[in-house]
Amino acid sequence: MGEKGKVYLVGAGPGDPLLLTLRAKALLERCDVLVYDNLTNPEIRGWTREDCVHLNVGKTPGQHSFTQDEISEILISRAKENLLVVRLKGGDPFVFALCAEEMSALDHAGVKYEIVSGVTAALACAAYAGVPLSHREYGSSISFLTGHEDLKKESLRVDFAKFAEVGGTLCIYMGMSKLEEIVDRLLKGGLSPDKPAVVVSHGTLPKQRKVMCSLGELVTKTREDGLSAPAVIFIGNAVGLAKQVNWFEDRPLFGRRFVVTRSSAQNGEMKSRLQNMGADVLELPLIKILPTQNKKLVAEVFAGIATYEWAVFTSANGAREFLRIFFKAFKDIRSFGPMRIACVGEATASIFRAHNLEVELVPPTATAENLAQALVATDSLDSANVLVVSGNKNREVLVHLLESLGHAIVDQLPVYETDFAEVANSPDWQRYKKEGADGIIFTSSSTALSFVEQEEDLLLEQGARVPIHCSFGPETSKTLRENDLAVGLELKQPGIKEMIDALIEKFG
Structure with a gap:
């Protein structure tokens, strides 16, 4: 899937981790070194191995932490150490992500590399904000521009007056810091102040926000609503078909x-x-969940595992850890013996059902008191050996009720410890x-x-x-x-x- 001594120039998409490609995810899970930008989602970076080296080379306007030459040198030097290097870039590597510069440096150094495409921000932000970029009656061309380049240089490349005649859509990346200048240039280039415009900030993320207005109002409206970078600016007739509410924002907890x-x-x-x-x-x-330190007690309980008539589980943590220890001690599920299983709630019970083990008792309300009362009601506890599997901070009420009301012989097995994180x-x-x-x-x-x-x-x-x-x-x-x-x-x-x-x- 991934090759040592090679650099993978990977698109991280616009922000939503679910928009990352399967190829990108597989490389993140295997890489030795991750070199990333500010616009990459921290959740995506969390998919790497624990021993993966993370290097933040992100740039902020007016505060560049690394020059482009320094970033290229990091990629080259790490690859020459025979490491699998992922260079993670927001959006798509080939769309305003300086991928060409890094490719040239890698070519010059004789380092192998591979390009892994990503979903570019303009397309994803438009989709998540419900902003059409094309329409056969309102716009049949789409142009990608960047606000970070010199504006005079860009105005020579794009004939804005001609663009107004064509009726296409402008998608402007990284333009928030120069929005006023960009709008002024567009108006002088021939675009009408009534041209529909949308700004989408933090697109594809739960904190996504947008402003919809005319080009002439764009600067004022964006400032009033406090929209900030990262954002994409959309201008064109097709953009005017967007609605204020869309599928992504029309969810019950959006904005919370x-x-x-x-x-x-x-x-x-x-x-x-x-x-x-x-x-x-x-x-x-x-909190953090840690395995129990009382290995002697665990060994004693598992040595007599077949003597218990009921195994009672007070949490999903206990169930998971118990089964982890069980399969470490026994290779065959039949070693579980004749124990009947009781669980405090459905989440705990589902862990056993996943192993095709029947859970005989789950109380209607998931509390220790209700679990105890339901067990007592089975009339099966008198002098019965009962194993209560729990953590180190569980309440004693369950054991007390099983012993006092059910007359059971109860052993406790704390299989995990809860500590403050x-x-x-x-x-x-x-x-x-x-x-x-x-x-x-x-x-x-x-x-x-x-x-x-x-x-x-x-x-x-x-x-x-x-x-x-x-x-x-x-x-x-x-x-x-x-x-x-x-x-x-x-x-x-x-x-x-x-x-x-x-x-x-x-x-x-």
Whole structure:
């Protein structure tokens, strides 16, 4: 899939990770060195191996961190170390991304390279903003221009008066810092001030915004609405067919921002579902899940695994870690023995069903109390050996009820440990402090306590959105209130789907 000692000039697309090509993703997962620009999505960069070297060579107007010659030298030197190098560029490498300069340098140095196309920003931003670029009655040509080049040079290349006659569409990249000059040149070139225009900022991302107006109003409207780079400017008759609301922006949580606080490995499903509803999602893992250190206890329990009549699982974390240890100890699923399985909720149960193991009991409401009551109601606990698989911070109420009401003989097996994660290590930490959010989602008392512990590091800057605290259930809410944090939303039935539905009801 990838070759050592070679440079891959890869298009990262416009921002949405789902628009990255399969070829690009495969190379990111294998590369030794990633050389990237500012406009590449951090989530995409997270697809690399843990030992991959990341080098940020992004340029900001007026503050270039690396010259183009220096960037080319990095690519050449790393490839000559027999490393697989990915040069990740926003959009498509061949559209205003200096790919030709890097190709020439690699050719001159005798370094092999390959081009991996990406979705260019103009096409994707137009699609995500519902802006047609062509129409057989309103415009049959499309021109790509850049606002970073010298404007006089560009005016010599493009006959704007002729363009006005043709009636095509202009797509202007990187033009926000010179918007007033660009508009002035276009008007002097013969375009009408009534020509339809659209600016799309942060296109294809949950924070996408746009301005629709005439060319003559473009500078004023863009300033009034506070649109900023990165942005693409569209001008032409076909652009005028765009509607104010489109498929991407017409989602129930579009424009809203939420913080997910579970460990990095657990955030995936909730983050994905929120994004599918249009939300902007920040990851601030407040806890981390670690394997248990009590290996002696694990060995003792697994030595007598066939003696238990019930195995009770209080979390998806416990289920995953238990099965990881199980398959390390046993090669055959039949070694699971005659144990009946009970799980606190459907998310936990689904982990066993994926291995074709029957889950006999899931309470209607996912709490320790309800799980205990449902087990007692089976009339199967009297003097029965029961294994409760949990973490190091689980409540004792489940074990107490099984022993006192069910008269069971209970062994506890904590297979994982929950610890606080340093929030300052989160990639979205600075953005949260600067921009805030509409809501912070607390899935457990552990996430709430970690938030309280690190509250000084999470103070918001002036002007940031102040979030409400969203709780998965009564115990989490109790922890929040005990620490003087108001609860803005509490689930009656814990679950990811239930949380998404509650957020849509409150914010949609």
